[in-house]
Structure formats: C-alpha cells, structure tokens
Amino acid sequence: MQYLPIAWRLVGQTALVVGGGDVAIRKARLLARAGARLRIIAPEISDDLKAMAEKSGGEVLVQAYQASALDGVSLVVGATDDGDVNAQLHKDAVERNIPVNVVDNPPLCTFIFPAIVDRDPILISISSGGASPVLARWLRSKIETILPSRLGDLAQIMGEYRSQLAKKLPSIGARRQFWEGTLEGPVAEQALAGRLDEARQRLQSAIDSADAKKLSKGEVYLVGAGPGDPDLLTFRALRLLQKADVVLYDRLVSDQVLEMARRDADLVYVGKARDKHALPQDNINDLLVHYAQQGKKVCRLKGGDPFIFGRGGEEIDKIAEAGIDFQVVPGVTAAAGCAAYAGIPLTHRDYAQSVRFVTGHRKDGSVSLPWDTLVTPGETLVFYMGLVSLPEISKNLIAHGMRADMPAALISRGTTNDQEVIVGTVGSLPKDIQNREVHAPTLIIVGEVVGVFPRYSWFRSQAEQN
Ligand code: SAH
DSSP: OOOOOOOOOOOOEEEEEOOSHHHHHHHHHHHHTTTOOOEESSSOOOOHHHHHHHHHHHHEEESSSOOOTTTOOOOOOOOOHHHHHHHHHHHHHHHHHHOETTTTTTTOSOOOOOOEEEETTTTEEEOTSSHHHHHHHHHHHHHHHSSTHHHHHHHHHHHHHHHHHHOOOHHHHHHHHHHHHHTSSSSHHHHHTHHHHHHHHHHHHHHTOOOOOHHTEEEEEEOBBBSHHHHGGGGGHHHHHHTOSSSEOOOOHHHHHTTTTTTTEEEEEOOOOTTSSOHHHHHHHHHHHHHHHTTEEEEESBBBTTTTOOOOHHHHHHHTTOOOEEEEEOOOOOHHHHHHHHHSOOTTTTBEEEEEEEEEEOOTTTTOHHHHHOOTTTTEEEEOOOTTTTEEEHHHHHHOOTTTTOOEEEEEESTTTOEEEEEEEETTHHHTTTTTTOOOSSSEEEEEGGGGGGGOOOHHHHHHHH
C-alpha cells in the first residue's frame, strides 16, 4: 500500500489553491464541497473562482505566489503550469508540514486526490497510487453503476437511529446483526425507493421489537474455500465470510481468500504450526463451540469442500451436539478445481464413465486401500494427500493389473498462479518427480482422461509457462 486512504474533515479549515485557471477551479470546487474555506492565490483569477472563494468564506490574493500565503492553511494544492512555482510551493509546504498536492505531478505530492463516488454521507475513494488515474476513474464509473442512487438517504436514516439502537442493544455483535438484517429487508428497500418516511417508521418499529437475546446468538458456518483461486468461492461463502466475527482457517486456505474476511474479524490459524503439529481436531471442534457460545458468528474455512476429506462431519457433530445453529457451504473440491485448470476432464464419454476420489494418506506407515477395486476400466482415480505415498500407489496399482503406461498427472498448487502440472504415466510419475522440487498441496489424477490433456493446447501452454 503506497498511500493510506483517510477521510479528512475539512469543514472550516483553510485550503490554499495556487493558480487561477480551469484546473484550479476543479480542485477548488472539490475542496469547497468538503466545507473548506478557500484561499486562492494567482496573478490572474477567473471570476468563477473568485465567486467560489467568496462563497466559501475565504479570500482571493491576486498576486504571484509567495510563501506567506501558506500561513494558517491545512492543505495546499498547486494548480499552475509554472514548474518553478510548483517546486517552490512543494518545498515551502513540506518545510511547514503542510500536506501538498501539485496536480499531475506525483513527485511533488505528499497526498493525492483519489477518484470518488459520492453518495453523501457514503463516500468511496479509489486510487491507483498515481499509476493510472484513468483506470481509477474507469473503476469509479463501474462502481457508480452498481450503487443505488439513494444510498446516501439510507445511510442518513441509519445514522439517525444509531444512538437509539445502541441503548436498546448494548452488544456490538447484536447491533451488527440488526443492521445487517435491516440492509437486507424492507427498510432498506423503502429508503432506496425514496419512501423515506415509511422507512423511518418501519425502522422505529423494528428497533422497538428488537430481541437482544436472539440477535446475540452464535452460529457456525462450515465453509468450503475452494482449492485456492479466490474466484472459485461461492457467493454464499463470500457473504458468510464477510459476516463472521471469527474465522478459523488452515494451511490450505489461500491468503487471497482470507483477504475477503471482514477487516475486524479475528483470524485464527488452526493448521500445522512451524513445528508441523496441527491443532488436534478435538481442539478445533471445541474452539468452534467456544466462540459460538460467546454469541459470535464463526466461519470455519476449509480448503476445497468441507465434506471431502475435510473432517467437516466431525466438526458439525460437536456443533450440533452443543445445540448451536450451523450451515454448511459446499466448495469446489481440489479434484474439480485442479482438473478444470489443468485441462483434464474427470469423466469423458470415450475414456471414463466414473471418477473416484481416494485418499493416499498414510496410517501407521502405509496406505491401506482396496487396490483390486481401484483398477477398474473406464474409471478415473483422483488421489488426495498422495505425494508421499506416490511410489506405493504406483507399485500397487500396477501389481493389481493397471498397465504401467496408464497416463497420470500430478498437479501442484492447483488453480493458483503457481499451478504446476507434471504429466507422465502411472509407472513413470514417481521417477518423473524425483529430482524436482514439488510444492504442496498436490493432487494425483490417474486414468485415460489424462491422455486427453495434450489436446487442450491452451491449458498445456499455461502449464508450461508455470
Ligand atoms: N477438502 C479438501 C481436501 C482436503 S485434503 C478438498 O475438497 O479439496 C488435502 C488434500 O487436498 C491435499 O493433500 C491435496 O491432495 C488436495 N488439495 C487441496 N487443494 C489443492 C490444490 N490447490 N492443488 C492440489 N491439491 C490440492
């Protein structure tokens, strides 16, 4: 982050604008809108600008710039096309610790003006850090089109009732629940439709009947976070993630997905620590119950789908036992995500009529799987957690009748920017990866469908790039 966006209350403060032309007018208008008193200094000042300064309760100085104009100002904007004046102004302002912006000259700015979407009192600022103001403005127009025009009215009404609600519901969590419900209900609809009095009446009666106990009830969301690419989150996953007070996550959940949580949510890591010990499953279950019993909305984020090799079943057992409300949100499981991003169809009318998800996880030092049933014509096998056992998997499949040249692929960090696909055969794959650095997590796909892979040249070039 190169700049910190802050919202600055300028009402009654003096803002200096150096320059008297069109650029100066644009900036002066914005500053006046924020309630600043304008001081304009330039040898020539347009009548419009003079009128604007006067209306703001400020003053105009029809003269060349001089440092004394900085006396008592909170911020200064340089809007002249004179390089010397701009440089001097920047130097003078910095010496006096006054924030300075020289239009279109980032090196001479200690602050920049973001593009804004103004639905007063709602304000959205967009900045490209000076890299591309055009891109920032383009984004602004996109955001403008999706925001209801009466958003400001809704914010205004919610503001009016804030302190009343705070008296009725002392718990912050309960209030957040209340407002979130309000945003999805008729009060918001009416306000956004311009029926402000009706919206106020409804809000009043909702506050009168608000039930603190019900609103402070904890809940657990068991949410599939998908295999890594945040675009693969479901809408519901995103919604709940942004609602949660606490987010419990593990190693498989990508940083970009975590970024989607509410800024003030507690993020609790429950995966393997540096010493490689994951928090025991029982502790995770207890933690979920513990937070929910405090009245919190708890999001348990799990890589892929929570019910596929995710121990999601055990977690909800405990939650249900404790009488806590919960919901389970499916996610894109690694097999589906990796296969799609690698260009390997898991089933295919010509090659595979079924697909089987298998765990290669070792228990007591070996993989125990019903090998004879795994070697079935027309079936794709997907091994989760199979990297360590790959030699054993390969050996057993061949020993139980699979041809050694059956196509097989290993996909590492599937769906992320670091995805790697290594294609070989069930016989060769253990050797193929022997002298390569392979990053977890990895998935192994075995079957004729892997042979289809070279046909999808787009995926192939992607894989090679990686
Ligand atoms: N619930 C998860 C699976 C958890 S088991 C799901 O539905 O995907 C953990 C295993 O999932 C890893 O060992 C690996 O085999 C697989 N996996 C998860 N994410 C992956 C990814 N991005 N790329 C490759 N394999 C992945």
